[in-house]
Amino acid sequence: MITINDNIQKTYYAIAVVYLTVLLAVVAIWGYTPCNDSDGYIELARQSIAFGEPYPCWPTIYGKPFIWNIGQINLIALSLWTTGSVMPVVVLMCVMKAATALLVAITGRKLFGPDAGLAAIVLFVLYPNNLGQSTMILSEIPAITFAMSAVAMMVGEGSGTTKNNSNYGPFKDNKGLGHSKNVLKTVPWRAMVAGALLALANWFRSISLVFLVAFFLYYLIFSRRQIISRFVPLMVGYVAFIIIVGTSCWMRTGYFIYQGDTLWFNMAEATYETSVAPHYGSEMYPRGTARYIAGREHMTAIECSAIWRERSLEWLKDHKIDYLEKVPGRLMYMYVNDMDNLAAFLSDKSKAENNYITLPYRHLLTEIGSLSGVQKLAVANLVYYLFLLAGFVVTTIVMLVKWVNIKQLFLPVFIVVGGSLAIVLAVHGETRFKEPFMPFIFIVIGSGLQHFYSWRKAGKECGK
Numbered sequence: 337m338i339t340i341n342d343n344i345q346k347t348y349y350a351i352a353v354v355y356l357t358v359l360l361a362v363v364a365i366w367g368y369t370p371c372n373d374s375d376g377y378i379e380l381a382r383q384s385i386a387f388g389e390p391y392p393c394w395p396t397i398y399g400k401p402f403i404w405n406i407g408q409i410n411l412i413a414l415s416l417w418t419t420g421s422v423m424p425v426v427v428l429m430c431v432m433k434a435a436t437a438l439l440v441a442i443t444g445r446k447l448f449g450p451d452a453g454l455a456a457i458v459l460f461v462l463y464p465n466n467l468g469q470s471t472m473i474l475s476e477i478p479a480i481t482f483a484m485s486a487v488a489m490m491v492g493e494g495s496g497t498t499k500n501n502s503n504y505g506p507f508k509d510n511k512g513l514g515h516s517k518n519v520l521k522t523v524p525w526r527a528m529v530a531g532a533l534l535a536l537a538n539w540f541r542s543i544s545l546v547f548l549v550a551f552f553l554y555y556l557i558f559s560r561r562q563i564i565s566r567f568v569p570l571m572v573g574y575v576a577f578i579i580i581v582g583t584s585c586w587m588r589t590g591y592f593i594y595q596g597d598t599l600w601f602n603m604a605e606a607t608y609e610t611s612v613a614p615h616y617g618s619e620m621y622p623r624g625t626a627r628y629i630a631g632r633e634h635m636t637a638i639e640c641s642a643i644w645r646e647r648s649l650e651w652l653k654d655h656k657i658d659y660l661e662k663v664p665g666r667l668m669y670m671y672v673n674d675m676d677n678l679a680a681f682l683s684d685k686s687k688a689e690n691n692y693i694t695l696p697y698r699h700l701l702t703e704i705g706s707l708s709g710v711q712k713l714a715v716a717n718l719v720y721y722l723f724l725l726a727g728f729v730v731t732t733i734v735m736l737v738k739w740v741n742i743k744q745l746f747l748p749v750f751i752v753v754g755g756s757l758a759i760v761l762a763v764h765g766e767t768r769f770k771e772p773f774m775p776f777i778f779i780v781i782g783s784g785l786q787h788f789y790s791w792r793k794a795g796k797e798c799g800k
Contacts, residue, residue, distance in 0.1 A: 344450040348441040348457055355461040356434035359470045360427070362680065368426055369471040369680045370688035374412075377473065378422065380404060381413035389588055392637075400637045402601045403593055406581075407540035408475035422473055429470040432481040437461050439484040440775045446491040447519065447744040448783035456782030459724070460775070464717040468680025469771075476771045479541035484775055486530040486537070487747070490522050490551060490570070518559045519743045520551065524569040531573025538595050539581060543772045546755035548574065550747055558743055591638055600644035601627075602763040607651040612665035614764050626651060663760050670756065670765030674721045674774075675714045682710055728752070728777045731784030741783065748776035 384391040391409040415424045437460050445453030460466060469477060522530065538544035551570060555563045582594035607626040609615055621628045626647040632640060652659060679691040693714050696703050704715065735745050752773045759769050 344445075344454055347454060348438055348445075351441070351457050351461060352434050352438040355437050356430060358461075358467065359430040359433055362467055363426055363430060363471050366468075366471060366680055367685070368423065368473075369468070369682075369685050369691060371472055371474060371679075371691060372688050373475075374473045375688050376404065377409045377412050377475075378416070380409050381416055384409070384413050385417050390584075392585065392589060392591075392593055394589060397589060397591065397636045397638065399633050399635070401632070401640055402637050403595075403597045403641075405475040405479075405541050405596045406593070407478065407536070408473070411478070411540075412473060425473045426471060429473060429477045432477050433466070433470040436477070436481045436484055436775060437466075439481070439488050440778055443484065443488045443491055443775075444779040444782045446488070447748070447779065448741065449786055451789070452779070452782040452786040454782070455785040456778045459781060460778045463720055463724070463778075464713055465674050465677045465721070468677035471680040472677070474768075475541040476768065479537045479543055480772050480775065482533045482537035482540065483543060483547055483772065486533040486547065489526050489530040489533070490520050490566075491747070492519065492522055518562065519747065520554055520559070520562070520566060522566065524565060527566050527569040528573035528576075531570040531575075532577045533573075534570075535574045535577035535581075535594075539577075541772075542595050542597075542599075543755075544574070546751060546758055546772075550750045550754065553750065554743075554746055557746070591636075593638075597637070597641055599762060600641045600648055603648040604644040606659065606662070606764070607648060607655075612662050612669050612764065614766050663757075666760035666765035667756060670760060670767055670770050671725065673718060673767055674770070675717050676768040678710060678714050678717060681713060724777055724781060727781040727784060731780050731787075734784070735787075740787070744783070745780070748779050751776050752780075 380391055380396050383395050384393050387393045387395050391406055391413060392403055397403070411428075412422055412425055415422055418424075437457050440460050441453040441457035443453070444456040534544040534547055537547075548571075552563075552567055555567050559566075578594045582592040585591060585593040604626040605615070608622070621632065626644065629635065629640060629643055673695075675693055678693050679685070682691060682693070685691050693710060695707075695711060695714055695718070700715070704712070707715065732745065732749055735741055755773050756770060759765060763769075
C-alpha cells in the first residue's frame, strides 16, 4: 500500500532531479565561473600534481602562508590529473548541490513533518542564489553536502511526524516535544558514519565544529543518557577519519594535517584592521603589523601559523573589548546580502577579480530602471533573501513563545545562530561564510509554513 508519506518522498526526489537538470543547464548556458579562491585552488592542485603527491605536499607548505581547503584542492587535482579540466568538478558540484536540496527535504521531514520538508526543498530550489553556485569550484558545496548527510543520519525517522499524515509536530503534543522521546535517535553505527562524514566535510572546509557542538548540547540538554551511546560513536567516526588523513599527511610531510588552517592568518589581520568588512585589494603583509613576518617566504605554513597565533593571542590579552566590539558589525556584514553566486550569470566572467555584483542600495528605487539584467536578478534575490531571514526569525520566535517543537527546533536554530556567532568571533564575516547555515534556514521556514497552514486549517474547522 502506498502512503501519503511515500508519495511526498517521491516528490522530493522528483524535485531534486528537476533541480539537477536546471543546474546542469545553467552550466551549459553560462559556463564555468572563475573566482579568486578557486584560482588559488587550481594553482595548488597543479603544484601537487607536478610534485606527484596529494595536497598538502612540501611545495604547497613551504613558502605558503596557510593550509587551504584540502579536500577541494585534491578533488580539483584529481580532475586536472585525469582529464586536464575542472569541468568534471563543476558537474559534480551540480550533483552535490541537488543532493543538498534533497537532504534539506529529508531533514525537514524527519524534524517537522513531510509538508515541512516539501516547503523547504521548494524554497531552496527556487532561491536564485542557489542556481549559480554550482558553476564554481569553491569548497562550500561538498562541505555542506557531507555535513547535511551527517545531520540527516543523526536525525531519527518520525522525530517530528506521526504515521497519520494529518498530524505533525506540535498538534498532538502542545509541549513541543514531538512524537518521539528523542530527535537524535540514530543507531551507533550510523552515528559513527555521520562522524566520519562530518570529518570529511571538515576536510573540504572547516565547518564541522559547529555541528559537533550542536549535537553535544542537544544530548546534554534533552537526552544525557545517550551521550555515551550516540555522541561517543559520532566522535569515534570523526576522530578515526582525522587519524587516517592526518597520519597519511604526516608520513608524506612530517606534519599531522587533517584540515585547512587559515584561522591565525585571518586573526592576525584583526589586530590592526579597524573595518569589519573583508579587505579586498589591500596589502596582505603590511610592515609593522602582526601579519608581517620577515623571511616568510622561507618558512612553512605551519611555522607562520604558530607565529600569527602567538602574536594574535598576545594582542587579544590587552584588546578583548576592542575585538568583541567588531562582532556585531561582522555579523551584520555577513548577513547584509546573499548574492555571491549570482556572478554565475554575468556576461563576461573572464577575470575572476571582477566576478561580483554590486547594487546601488541608497538609490535602488530611483535607479532600478537602469539596472542590468543580472542586477535586477540580484534585486529579486534580495527580496527573496529578506523574506527568508524574516521567516526564520518569526518562525523561531513563534515556536519558542508557543513552546512547540522545542527539541526539533534546537538543532537547526543552534546551527544557524551558534555557527554564525562562531564565525564572526573567529574571523571577518564574508557574506558567503554563512552558506553552511542556509539549508537550516530553509528547514525552519518550511516548518513555519507547515504549522501556519495547519493552524489556519484548524482555526477554520473550529469556526464551522
